[in-house]
């Protein structure tokens with residue numbers, strides 16, 4: 001391990017914090033490549049690590065279930081996978097059984113949910129979101145507005161780039177024309193975390209429906225969709241849920257909203273897919289939002305990650321991720337701000353998720369030097385931000401110190417000049 005330069009830091013010793021960490025054991029539930037023992041992985045907010053249990057499960061699903069049992073496996077667990085694992089994930093987001101199903105990807109789930117909401121609010125023509133939202137979400141919301149008719153529009157409320165624009169949002173809700181408010185619970189760039197219950201209550205007060213994108217909060221922040229009376233939510237499972245690259249998304253539809261109709265009806269959302277009936281009725285619970293055959297292999301592999309979250313408990317995970325991000329920000333202030341970095345996440349831990357964004361004029365070069373010279377993996381978001389994700393299941397306090405120390409080394413050691421011309425396809 002390298003050392004941070006001397007400074008005024010009075011932070012507790014990282015090794016002591018790791019030794020006392022009640023979640024420390026969960027790190028061993030993930031695969032760590034033996035030939036890269038020094039790797040510090042701070043991109044679990046993009047792609048989570050591989051759970052050890054998923055390795056054996058993948059072999060079981062491919063070799064035994066597909067290879068030996070063949071089509072009989074549909075009657076031996078495959079058919080229920082999206083809703084059975086959805087019911088387990090419901091325990092992570094404060095939903096009831098029958099309200100969460102794995103399906104599609106986040107963008108497609110968002111489209112289904114948005115169109116359903118617009119159809120349930122005839123006469124209202126506006127969808128509200130903010131400019132912290134993920135670009136795919138805004139593209140999807142615009143597509144949903146187009147599908148609803150030429151009078152529909154998406155209003156993107158501007159922010160300061162870091163904090164959610166609550167006042168602007170409330171002002172836009174005033175006129176009774178808003179059908180749907182759709183926001184990312186935790187913003188993908190700045191890490192801003194909305195007060196999900198308070199915003200939901202304000203949206204309902206205005207007579208609109210709410211649709212939350214939980215991609216950056218599920219598995220990172222405690223969520224209680226039921227207590228907040230959320231109508232609709234979507235999220236991915238490949239970040240803090242550790243479901244694997246391209247793993248299916250999830251969709252939550254409140255049991256109190258039976259009027260919401262899946263706009264992409266298909267046999268898997270019917271009440272009897274194998275009746276092969278043109279006029280089949282719709283399933284009563286969230287499974288009415290399913291459409292076609294689920295991707296069995298990737299759906300099955302979501303479960304080990306969900307199990308780990310349930311075992312660790314969201315309150316303990318949140319406490320650790322706050323401690324990790326607080327430590328990181330303190331070290332950034334001390335060592336990286338003097339080297340040209342600026343915090344671009346909320347300073348108040350109650351207002352941010354589990355990742356922290358830093359501005360640097362040469363952010364891409366810093367990112368590439370960290371990855372290629374220092375075995376630290378953050379990510380880069382154009383034009384000038386680095387994101388550092390602190391997935392509390394496997395990031396250690398010592399990793400925080402070490403990541404800052406190596407970033408100092410990049411800047412002081414000429415790494416920026418060596419990587420200034422790098423143009424990776426996926427930064």
Ligand SMILES: Cc1ncc(COP(=O)(O)O)c(C=O)c1O
Nearest residue numbers: 105106107134136184188215236
């Ligand atoms: C907040 C947010 N919403 C939506 C998406 C898009 O997800 P998908 O590619 O599964 O549609 C992402 C992807 O990273 C995201 O971060």
